[in-house]
Amino acid sequence: MLNQQQLSDAYQHACEVELQAFKPGNVSIYADGHDMTVEDFRVSAKKSALPLTNQAYSLGERIYYAVKATREAVGCNTNLGIILLAAPLIIAAEKCVTQQDLREQLALVLNNTTMADADWVFQAISLAAPGGLGSSNEQDVAEAASITLKDAMQLASKRDRIALQFVTDYKDIFDFLILRYNSAFNRWGDTGWSAAAIFAAMLAKYPDSHIERKYDNLHTRMVMDTMALVDDKLSATERPEQLEDYLRNVDTEFKSAGINPGTTADLTVITVLVATLQQLFS
Numbered sequence: 481m482l483n484q485q486q487l488s489d490a491y492q493h494a495c496e497v498e499l500q501a502f503k504p505g506n507v508s509i510y511a512d513g514h515d516m517t518v519e520d521f522r523v524s525a526k527k528s529a530l531p532l533t534n535q536a537y538s539l540g541e542r543i544y545y546a547v548k549a550t551r552e553a554v555g556c557n558t559n560l561g562i563i564l565l566a567a568p569l570i571i572a573a574e575k576c577v578t579q580q581d582l583r584e585q586l587a588l589v590l591n592n593t594t595m596a597d598a599d600w601v602f603q604a605i606s607l608a609a610p611g612g613l614g615s616s617n618e619q620d621v622a623e624a625a626s627i628t629l630k631d632a633m634q635l636a637s638k639r640d641r642i643a644l645q646f647v648t649d650y651k652d653i654f655d656f657l658i659l660r661y662n663s664a665f666n667r668w669g670d671t672g673w674s675a676a677a678i679f680a681a682m683l684a685k686y687p688d689s690h691i692e693r694k695y696d697n698l699h700t701r702m703v704m705d706t707m708a709l710v711d712d713k714l715s716a717t718e719r720p721e722q723l724e725d726y727l728r729n730v731d732t733e734f735k736s737a738g739i740n741p742g743t744t745a746d747l748t749v750i751t752v753l754v755a756t757l758q759q760l761f762s
Contacts, residue, residue, distance in 0.1 A: 481577065482760060487570050488529040490760060494753035495525035495562065498745060500672030502727045503679045504710065505703075505734030506745045510724070513735045516558060524550045524558040532563065532570055539593060540600025540629065542567045547604040560608040561642045561690075561746030564601070565650070566753060579761035582754070587649045590630055598625035598632045610690075641689045641743050650750070657682060657751040658758075664714075671752065673720040676727075679748045680714055683707035683741055690742035699739055706730060 482490075499518055502510045509518055531537060531545035546563045572585035602621040625632060633646035645652060657678045664674035684707040687700045710730060713723055734740075 482573055482757075484533045484535065486760060487533045487573060490573075490756045491529050491532060491566055491570065491753060492525045494749050494756055495521065495559075497671045497675050497752045498749045501675035501679060501748065502672075502724065502731075503676060503741070503745055503748070504707070504727055504730040505739045505741050506679075510728070511731050511735075513731075514738075514740050516556065520554045520556070521558050523553050527553040528559060528563055532567055535574065538597060538600070539567055539571060539589065540597035540604075542571075543597075544600040544604040544607075547608050551607055557608040557610050559746075560605065560610055561743055562749045563604070564642055565645055565746065565750045568646075569650070569750065569753060569757070573757050576757075576761060579758040582757060582761070583649060583654055590646055590649060593629035595625055595628055597629040598627060601625075601629055601632070610693075639689065639692070641686065642746060645747075645750075650754075652682070652686075652747060653751050653754055656685075657747065658754050661751050661755055665755075667718070668720060670720075673714075675748050675752055676720065677711075677714050678751050679741070679744055680707050680711040682744045682747055684711040688741040688744045690744075691739055694738070699737065703734070703739060703741070706733075 499508055499521055502508055505513070507513050507516050507518060507521060512518065527549040528546035531549055532542050534542060534545075537545065543563055546567070547560060550559055550563070551557075568589045569582075569586060572582060572589050575585045575588075576582050602623075602625050605621040630646055633643040636643035637647050641652070660681045661674050661678045664677035665671065668674060684704060687697070687704065691699055691703065710723075710727065713726065714720055717723065
């Protein structure tokens with residue numbers, strides 16, 4: 481069984497690895513962007529770790545208090561998607577003995593969410609105020625929840641890939657991204673570049689919810705085509721650091737258009753967290 485310190489360290493490690501990844505359009509050690517810095521994300525990871533791993537809190541409370549701690553520390557939404565996905569995973573990890581238990585325990589956590597969890601999460605989302613949120617005809621986060629958190633995520637799952645994970649038991653991560661991450665790490669032995677590989681692979685295959693909320697499908701094809709090229713180049717190279725100049729050009733192109741693949745970055749963190757937890761259990 482993993483203790484609170486181990487889970488906190490695993491979470492903060494995953495957040496740091498994601499910052500070490502060159503993710504075009506997103507914040508990393510290679511480039512700040514969108515009025516946010518690497519230090520904002522490091523502080524956010526540290527401040528959100530304690531509530532996320534507090535076993536006295538329910539799922540919804542962990543999410544709310546992690547968002548609140550982040551907001552008080554950096555004054556902006558750096559990690560809502562990360563927190564939403566990390567909280568169920570951390571609760572699942574608290575109940576595991578082996579790495580094989582992790583996905584099964586996660587499914588149990590997701591299937592047993594409550595209306596109270598939804599209420600806490602609605603408050604957390606309102607507090608984080610993510611870009612392009614708007615309003616909804618059903619289960620608007622500005623109002624009290626009347627269904628469970630998983631049911632609320634089901635309603636949002638067609639337009640939000642974070643919500644989709646709640647209703648598929650993190651299928652994108654367990655059936656796609658973790659495999660790509662492990663393959664890249666086995667080739668390069670570098671966590672940051674392995675994280676960059678899953679960021680590229682995900683964006684090449686699926687539209688990013690954060691971009692879609694802001695711009696609808698205006699940039700969808702361009703982003704996917706561009707990242708498919710990035711994915712091909714990363715897949716073909718034995719020395720990914722040689723692609724830095726190329727990635728810098730893509731990063732500049734995306735950021736000049738206001739493109740931030742934030743949802744894909746969140747999924748990158750959670751994939752690294754899964755890999756880290758699996759290593760701890762093994």
